[in-house]
Amino acid sequence: MKIKNFFKSKPSVQAPDGKDNEVEFKAKDEVLDLADTPKPNKKKKTEGALKGPIGLDIGTANIVVAQNRGKDIRALRQLNAFFTVPYSNITKRTLLRDEVIFFEKDKKLYVLGYSAEDFANTFGGNTRKPIESGLLNPKENESISVIRVIISRFIQGPQTKNEKICFSVPGEPLDRPASVVFHESIIRMHLKSLGYSPIPINEGLAVILSELSSKNFTGIGISMGGGMCNVCFAYLSVPVITYSIQKGGDYIDRMVGSSIGESPTKVKEIKEQGLDLTVEPKDRIEIGLHVFYDDLFSGLVKSLQQVLGSSDNIPRLSMAVPVVLSGGTVIPRGSRERFEKALSNVRLPIRISDIIIAQKPLYATAKGALTMAMTEEKEI
C-alpha cells in the first residue's frame, strides 16, 4: 500500500453517481513525521513508500492518515472542507495548473482541502463541510464524495488482501441523538470498496491507544475536535465508557462570533493564531474565547461526571487514572489548566492522577487508529 504521490499523479476515481470523473490531485497536503515536533504551517512533500496498516482520522475539521515508515509514523493531514465553483474550461485549466485538488460534478467544480479555504477567502464565502458535528453532514449531498476523494488522495489501495485500515468514529452524542451507525457504515463501505479490511475505533479510545501505553491503556481519552468532543474511559484498553458531546472548536467560534458580532471564521483565525488561555484576554474576541473555552470544558466535565456517575460498568480501581486531551481545540496554551480547573469543580467516581495534552494533538487519533490497525494485523 502506498500513499499516492499526489503531486504528480492523475488517478481516476469513482464518482458518487457511478460515473467516472477525471480528478486532478494537485494540492497542498500537510505531512508530518510524528517523530518530529508538529509544525502545522509547514507543508512538506510526501515521500511515499509507506507500508502496512493505516490509521485514519475523519474529523470535522481535518482528515488525517497515519502509516508506518520504517521506525517512524508518518501522518498526512488535509482540511476536510470543500468549495464549489461553476464549471468552466478556463477555471478547470487554472485548477490544473495550480495543482488544486478538485473534482467535477453536475457542472460544478468541487475544490477540496486547503485550496477550498483559499477559494472561500478569495470569493468571500465559507467553506462547506462534509462532516458536521463529527458526523456526515446530512445537509451536504456530496459529503461522502468529498471524503472519498480526499482519502483516495492519501492511500492508493491495499497491497495485500484485506489490509487493515482503522478509522475513527465518534461516540454516541449525549446532547443530540444522531446516528453514528450510519456514519460508520458509510465510511466502512467506502473503505471496503477500496479493498481494505476496515476497523472502526472510538476516537477517545484512539487517543488512549496513542498516548497512554505507559499507563497500560487505562485512563480517560478526550478528543476535542472542531465538531465534537469524544470521550472514552478505558480499562486496560477495554472501552468502558464512550460518548461524545456535539460541541467543539466550531461551537466556540460560533458562540464567540454570535456573542460579539464577529464572523466565526475571524474568531477561528484569532484562536488559531496563538491564543494563550494562561494570560488575561486582550480584546473582546479573546474574552469571548476565554469564556467559551471555560463553557466547553465545564460542559465536558459535567458530562463526564454524569456519564461516569450513572454507569454501573465502572470498575473499582486501586489507582488514579490520567486524562489525556487531544485535538485541535486543545492546542491553545492553557487548555490543560482550564480543563483541570473545570475538573476540580466536579466529583468523579474514579480518581484522576494527572491531565496531559497529547504529544501531537492533531495526530493522536490517527496514530491511535494506526496502533489498533497494527494490533489487528498482528492478530491475524
Added chain:
Amino acid sequence: MSSSVVVYSPDDIRGRIVSKILRVNGIKSLLFSSHFEVKEAIVRNSPALIILDLKKNVSSELNFLETISYELSEATIIALADTSSVHVLENLGLTNLLCVSDPLDPELVLSMVKDTLAGEFSIRAYIHILQKALSKFLRLVIRSIKIIILLIIGLLGGYMYWCVSTLPATENLDEYSPYESSKIFSYDNVLLTEFYVERRTFIPHEKIPKHVINAFIAVEDMRYYKHHGIDIIRTIGALFRNIKEGAFVQGGSTITQQLAKMLFLKPEKTITRKIKEIVLSLQIEKKYTKDEILGLYLNKAYFGARAYGIEAASQAYFGKSAEKIGISGAALLAALPKAPSKYSPFKNHGESLNRRNYVLKRMLVAGFINEKEYHEALSDPIPIKYHGRKHKAPYYVDYCRTVLEKKYGDRLYTSGLKIYTTLDYKDQLKAEGAVRKGIEKLKKRGIEEVQAAFLAVDLKTGRIKAMVGGTNFWDSQFNRVTQAMRQPGSAFKPIVYLAALKKGFRVDDILEDQEVTYVVKGRDKTWTPHNYREIYHGTVTLKKALALSLNAATVNLAKKVKIKNVIETAETLGIRSKIHPFYPSALGASELSLMELVYAFAAFARGNRIEPMCIDRIIDREKLALVEPSGVREKVIDNKVLANLKRMLRAVILNGTGKKARSLGRKVYGKTGTTNDYADAWFIGFDDETVAGVWVGRDNRMPIGENETGSSAALPIWIEYMKN
C-alpha cells in the same frame, strides 16, 4: 482439565474487563456472553475455575445455572453478584463459591483467580514473564544480528570490490616479465654469484610427459579436471583436517590458485591475498584451457636449486630434459614445489625420498601407475648431484641463500639486491686450498673418498671469513659445516673444563685419571671410559688432563662438576643441539655441527657469546643499504675464568695433542678431537683474530683410517689456513 479460566458475562464491557486483566497477567481466559456458548465451553473444557457475571439478576439466570450446576460441582466459581444471591447458588449445589459484589473490582477478581489457581498460576505467570522477556531479548538479538549482517555484507562487498579492483590483468599472463637478479659479493668485493630466477626453458604442455602431469595432479590437485579453479570440497576438507590436527597440515589451493599466487601475488598469508587469488583463479580458468593452465603452472613453478619451471628443474636435478624424465623422476619433481628446500634431495635426503615415495603412492592410488611401475619407481635412487651452473664459494653461497631466503623469500631472486657477505674471498681461497691439501695428504696415505669441512670466523665480529662445506660442492651439496651432525669427541672437552672453572676449579687442581667403570643409571649396564692408547696417569692437573685429552680424568671431572652444569655451559656458548645428560657427552658423544663448535670456541677467545654472521650489508634497488648488526653478544665467561681456560687451551698446543700448531710460531689455542674408530677428526683453534675449525670424516660414518686423529687428519688443514 483445561488451564483456561472460563468467563461468562452477558455484559460485554464487564466481561472484557475481567478477561483482559487476566490476560494481561498471563492467565488464559475464554470469554462468553451467551448461555449456549458458555455451556458448551464448560462441557468441553471442565474448567477448574469459572467466573459468572450474575450482576443483572440471579433469578433470571436460574434456569441456565441449573443446567450447568452438575458440570460445575467440582469447579471453583467466582460469582460477580450481590452477596444476597449466594444462597441461590448454594441451593444449586455450587459450594466452591466466591462472591464479588459491585462495583466490579478487576484486581480483586485477579487476586481470587491467582489464589485459586495457586501453583498453576505461578508457573504460568512465570512462563508468561519469561516469554515476554525472551521475546524482547530475541527481538533485540535478531535486530542486532540484522545490523551486523548488513554491516558485514557492506564491508565485505566494499572489501571484495577493493580486492578485485586492484587485481592485475590476467591478459598479461603470457608476457610475464622476468625479475631482476640479486648479486652476491664477498666482503672484499668479489662477485660470488647471482641469485636469479633461472632462465626458463619453456616447454609446451603437449611435450610434457603424461606421467609428469599425473604426478603433479596426484599430489597437488586430484580433482583438477573437475573444478573451475576453486575446489570447495578440498578447501573444506583441508579446513577440517587442519582444525583436527591443530596445525596447518593440508592446503586447499588448487593448481590454478597456486599459479595465480606465483604469478601475480605476494607470498603473504592474508585474507586479501586469498580473495585475490580466488578471483584471479576464476579469471584464469575462464581464459585458458585446463591443459594450458597446467602447462603454465609447470613452466613457472619453483623447484628449488634455483630452478624455475619443469624443464629447468629437470636439468638441475637430473641433467636431462623433462621430456625424458621417468616416473620416479616425475614423482620427485612433483614432490618439490610444496617446500623446495625441505624436500631437496641435496639437503634433506631422507625427507626428499619420503616425499617422492608419497607422490608415487598417490599416483598408484589414483590409478596413474600400476603396481609394477610403482615398485620399480620406488627402487630408483634420488639424485644427489646438482647439475646447475658453478660459482665461487659454493657452500658459503648456499648457506647465505638459506639465511636470506628466510628473510626475503622470493624477493631474493627478483629484487635486484646487492648482497655483500662477510666472506673474505682471499681467506676462502686459502681455506679451500688448505682443505684440498689436507685431503691430498690423506690420499697419499691411501685414504680415499674422505670429506672435510672448514670454517673460519672473525673473532671481533662473528663474521664468517671462510667456509668449505665439503670437498666438492658440485658432487655433493651437503654442507658439512652447517648440516652435518657429528660427534665432536675430545673437541667438546674444553666445555667440560670451562664448566669446572666456572664452578671454582683451578687449572692446577688434581684430577684422578684412572680406569673407572660407571653404572648407567636405570639400566643394567656399565660404561668404562678409556684413555687413548690406554695410558692412565693416576693423578693429573686439569691443565694436563685437557692438554693430553685424557678421557678418564675428564669423566671424573664431569662427575664432580655434574653433567647438567656442562650442558648449561654449552648452551650459554650458543650450542643448540641436544647434549644428552650422560657422562659420554663429556667426551663429545652428543652430536653437533662444526659451526656450533667453532662459535663455542669463539667465546673461548674473548668471553662473549657470538652468533654466526654471514651478511655484511644489503643494498636494494633504491641504493638503500641495510647493514647487519655484529654477531657479538653477551659476556658468558668472566675474564679470570677465560684466562685460565685459554691457559689450558694453550697447553694443548704447547704440550698436548695440538703440538703441531707450534709450527705457526705464534700464540694459538685449540683442541683436537677424535671419535671412536677414527670416524671423526677435529681441530678447533684460534689466535687473536680468527677462530677456525676443521672436521675430517666420511659421510657414511665409517673410520677415516687407522690412527687418523684430529691431530693427524684435521690439524694440518687448520695450520695450513692459519699460516701467514
